[in-house]
Amino acid sequence: xxxxxxxxxxxxxxxxxxxxxxxxxxxxxxxxxxxxxxxxxxxxxxxxxxxxxxxxxxxxxxxxxxxxxxxxxxxxxxxxxxxxxxxxxxxxxxxxxxxxxxxxxxxxxxxxxxxxxxxxxxxxxxxxxxxxxxxxxxxxxxxxxxxxxxxxxxxxxxxxxxxxxxxxxxxxxxxxxxxxxxxxxxxxxxxxxxxxxxxxxxxxxxxxxx
Numbered sequence: 001x002x003x004x005x006x007x008x009x010x011x012x013x014x015x016x017x018x019x020x021x022x023x024x025x026x027x028x029x030x031x032x033x034x035x036x037x038x039x040x041x042x043x044x045x046x047x048x049x050x051x052x053x054x055x056x057x058x059x060x061x062x063x064x065x066x067x068x069x070x071x072x073x074x075x076x077x078x079x080x081x082x083x084x085x086x087x088x089x090x091x092x093x094x095x096x097x098x099x100x101x102x103x104x105x106x107x108x109x110x111x112x113x114x115x116x117x118x119x120x121x122x123x124x125x126x127x128x129x130x131x132x133x134x135x136x137x138x139x140x141x142x143x144x145x146x147x148x149x150x151x152x153x154x155x156x157x158x159x160x161x162x163x164x165x166x167x168x169x170x171x172x173x174x175x176x177x178x179x180x181x182x183x184x185x186x187x188x189x190x191x192x193x194x195x196x197x198x199x200x201x202x203x204x205x206x207x208x209x210x
Contacts, residue, residue: 002166004148004149004150004202005150005166005167007199007202008148008150008199008202009167009171009175011198011199011202012175012178012179012182012198012199013174013178014198015178015182015198016178016181016182019174019177019178019181020177021124021128021177022044022177022180023035023036023039023044023047023048024048024051025051028055029104029125029129030060030061030104031051031055032124032125032128032129033092033104033114033117033121033125034054034055034058034064034089035047035048035051036117036121036124036125037085037088037089037092037116037117037121038050038076038079038085038089039079040081040085040116041080041081042079042080042081046078046079047079049078050075050076050078050079053075054075054076057075058072058075060102061093061096061097061102062093062097062102064089064090064093065090065093065094065096065097067090072086072089072090073086085116087115088115088116089115089116091115091116092114092115092116092117095113095114095115096114099113104125104129106125106126106129106130106132108122108126111125111126119137119156119157119160120136120137120138120156122134123135123136123137123160123172124136124173124176127172127173127176128173132169133168133169133170133171133172133173134172134173135159135160135163135164135167135172135175135176136173136176137156137157137159137160137163138176138180140179140180140182140183140184141159141163141176141179141180142154142155142156142159143183143187143189144179144182144183144187145159145162145163145179146159147187147203147204147205148199148202148203148204148205149202149203149204149205150162150163150166151163163175182199186198
């Protein structure tokens with residue numbers, strides 16, 4: 001863990017003593033899985049808005065897997081790409097029921113075998129549900145980590161690998177959630193608030209070397 005990573009972590013944890021996933025899943029692994037799949041190209045707020053009626057009708061993997069064609073779609077049509085997301089969820093839930101007895105697995109390969117789950121979603125689940133850590137390389141994490149100088153690439157996999165090398169496992173989930181908060185409040189893509197930024201003294205964009 002390099003010195004810049006330590007100081008960035010300290011700054012983020014000072015500004016944001018508490019952090020949480022933007023998806024309001026109530027501690028339920030199945031709900032976080034479904035909501036994470038629905039969040040692709042959609043805001044957390046919109047996914048949270050549909051989750052109440054959705055999980056009242058489909059509380060578990062079996063009920064979602066057995067849903068009639070077109071039924072699931074009616075509950076999620078406002079999240080965008082709802083036809084493909086519904087198909088992915090039905091297929092993934094069928095596998096959850098048939099292979100994993102309806103219980104979300106914790107290892108990366110098993111999670112990636114579920115339709116609609118890529119490394120970003122798998123790392124979110126491994127970190128927030130199972131406490132196994134994982135870098136959620138979303139747009140905030142990729143952009144800000146590169147801007148600060150913690151990473152050198154603009155692609156998710158390289159960002160994940162480079163951050164995994166400098167952020168201890170036990171801090172990875174909290175780091176990623178705080179990066180989202182930081183990206184929305186300070187390091188805004190189009191108009192960053194550099195003059196008020198709590199990590200400006202550490203930022204490579206300001207000439208600081210990691």
